Amino acid sequence: MSEITITNANSTHKTLGSTCHLCSLSNLCLPIAVNNTEIERLEDVIKQGKVLDRGDHIFQEHSPFRSCFAVRSGSFKTYIVTEDGEEQVTGFYLPGEIIGMDSTNTEAYSCSAKALEKSSVCEIPFEQFEDLATKIPTLQHHFFQLMSREIRDSRQLSMLLSKNTAEERIASLLLSLSERFKRRKLSPTHFRLPMPRNDIGNYLGLAVETVSRVFTRFQKTGIISVQGREVTLNDIEILKDMIKRSSSGCQSKEAKAN
Amino acid sequence: MSEITITNANSTHKTLGSTCHLCSLSNLCLPIAVNNTEIERLEDVIKQGKVLDRGDHIFQEHSPFRSCFAVRSGSFKTYIVTEDGEEQVTGFYLPGEIIGMDSTNTEAYSCSAKALEKSSVCEIPFEQFEDLATKIPTLQHHFFQLMSREIRDSRQLSMLLSKNTAEERIASLLLSLSERFKRRKLSPTHFRLPMPRNDIGNYLGLAVETVSRVFTRFQKTGIISVQGREVTLNDIEILKDMIKRSSSGCQSKEAKAN
């Protein structure tokens, strides 16, 4: 099955036949079977290479929805501001993952998306993309797939929040990150947390202090090593055992290869 | 804008022009703009009138995914069984709502769906439906819409679970049910809970005892009246104020009229 991936604007290059690597994030973003004509259409639709600094927004809650965004580098958090002005983190997004699917076909974005560091994204203007999807069944299929995965991931998070202890939630997040790094061919056992403790706590429904204490506890028992945002998972099995009780891990938003 | 709705097998009738009421649940289920030819195609695809008793499953987790289901009467819960054998309720579904969208485009159902009482559903075989969607842009659009709503609803639940107290969670569920009854032209202030306390607690991440205590507390302060599963909301405003702190209420899975 051939694949297409969104690309770096500077390094676009096509190969003959049906395979075409447009981006360094092959397999992660929009891995779908299309022919060359369709690839060209996709290229027309997707705008590449928007760069953002730490703290910049890709889009703000309530602003008119136009596009989804594929993370190319860096990392993002999505969040909602509640009526009393509190921020609620709804997700973290790493390279190869797609932001904004919860706003698909709505007037406005249902959350804000902010860069956690210097990052870049590809823009997927949704209306055009949708048109294209009616013409390319595999594209439609793939997008249904991404969305249903997003639903399942979110369910997963709900379960985590409703039934699991602080330790289990953190173990779950660590494992989720681990898998997502692994998928990008990076070390699954040693990585840098893109987000502050603050956001972790917010996302997992825990006080910052609790997050900190759990990290400390994990460190003391030797399961992980932490220094600031650098984390080493010393015993993934133990972490996995911790969350066995619940059906599975934290959400992992990647576009899983078809 | 014309509408189509899935129907009772016995009372199928078409009206001329572009409006066609196939089911008593008009506006709730699949309200979309289509022409008559398209309506006929939809009718071919959707199987109507499957009846289930209390405790019956529409589908089981891990069984091969074929169809989504629109609730026609009664009510359902969806749930997952965790590795340690615990049940985790992931949602409640009332007439006009669609079950199974989280399994769209997957091999197997990602949860089980069980009738909470004598109920009936319409079956939407997904593969055929998907084909149809590529031919009817509004249908594709509508389904994207339903799915993105499902994502948002699930996010909402996560927020509820991560940041809200027991009282707020229950208030939120009550208001969600209230709105969903209202949408069906039923009383938004007096209704029968389709599910046992058990499932409420499970869904909201609370012990049954806590659910019971909160109901009692609400009753004592006069906000609601409860006798078993019969509930009367005496002061919706107070309930709304309770959950104001969080951005919004509980999930409401209805297909909102386009």
Place this chain on the structure above:
DNA sequence: CGCGCAGTTGAAAGTTTTCAAATGCAGTGG
């Protein structure tokens, strides 16, 4: 009429939060 499940209630135990305060780290300006 009685069994069994659903719901309620009380008291103790556990987790997590909150409040307060100290320490570390990083970018800024002198």
Place this chain on the structure above:
DNA sequence: CCACTGCATTTGAAAACTTTCAACTGCGCG
């Protein structure tokens, strides 16, 4: 290059909320 300021992280102790355990009540169904 260093001190300074502000934010991030850590830690301790008390307070708050929810769960757990146990027991009791109520209701529906055979």
